[in-house]
Amino acid sequence: MVATIKDVAKKANVSISTVSRVLSNQMHVSSSTYKRIxxxxxxLNYIPNSSAVSLVKKSSTTVLYADSFYKGRPYENPHMFDIISGSSHELRKKGYFLGLLDLDRSKEKSEEQIINAIQSKKADGILINGYYVTPAIEKVLLATDFPHICIGKPSFDSMLSWIDTNHSLSSNLAITHLVSLGHKKIAFVGGSDKDNIYRDRFLGYRLSLERNNLSPRDAYVIPTS
Incomplete structure (x- = not known):
């Protein structure tokens, strides 16, 4: 038989309202009471009704991850699954769930999707692939003070919150390590020179070679797209 909130209250020897408010983070109780609950x-393996909790908290208990999810996408962006898994794991600790917002590949249509998701207030926050972030999206996020994090630095100077790898430094460190091992003919194999990540990594590659008195050679630079 599925456990109810009434069963939890009886087991913990507290009222149903106390259980409800503690589980929705709306009430502070003693450590002993909290532990009993x-x-x-x-x-009892009690699972709160997410709809009921949402009504009490006036929130959706959902955070969206906005990106394009199509066949083969994980091979293009191998970090995607780690981002989804890590985000979902941490959100669950706080009583939230991660939802996926599947974006159109065109920036124009994806911009509309993201703005609609923000303005509809169907989620309490959003994680966005920085590639799809535009000035119009920034304007809406800042105007509504909507909780957000851009996964990857936006392609324009932005006031939004974002997180990314220092691609230039990473490339620099990799080349410095190879040079320390005695290598001098070091190639750079990347994506498209129109991509910001490619350019940052190539900058680190070039600077590291120059600092080690090595000249970049066109023959050693190999774009993959």
Whole structure:
């Protein structure tokens, strides 16, 4: 039989309203009471009704991850699954769920999708692939003070919150390490020179070679697209 909130309250020897408010982070109780409630939840394998919790908290308990999800996409962006898994894991700890917003590949249509998702307030926050972030999206995010993180630096000077790898430094360190091992003929194999990540990595590659008195050679630079 599926456990109810009434069962949890009885097991923890507290009222139903206390259980409800504690589980929705709306009430502070003593550590012993909190532990009794959490122990009862675990023992009974109680799963809160997400819709009911959302009504109490006036939130959707959902955070969206906006990106394009199509066949072969994980091979183009091998970090995608790690981002989704890590985000989902951490959100679950806080009582939230990760939803996927499948974007159109064109920036124009994806821009509309993201703006509609923000303005509809069907989610409490959004993670966005920085590639799809535009000035119009920035304007809406800042105007609504909508919780967000851009996965990857936007392609324009932006006031948005973003997180990314220092691609130039990473490339620099890799080349410096290879030079320290005695290598001098070092190639750069990348994507498209129109891509920001490619340009950042190539900058680190070139600077590292120059600092080690090695000259970049066109024959050693190999775009893959």
């Amino acid at each position: 959490q122990d009862a939840v675990a023992e």
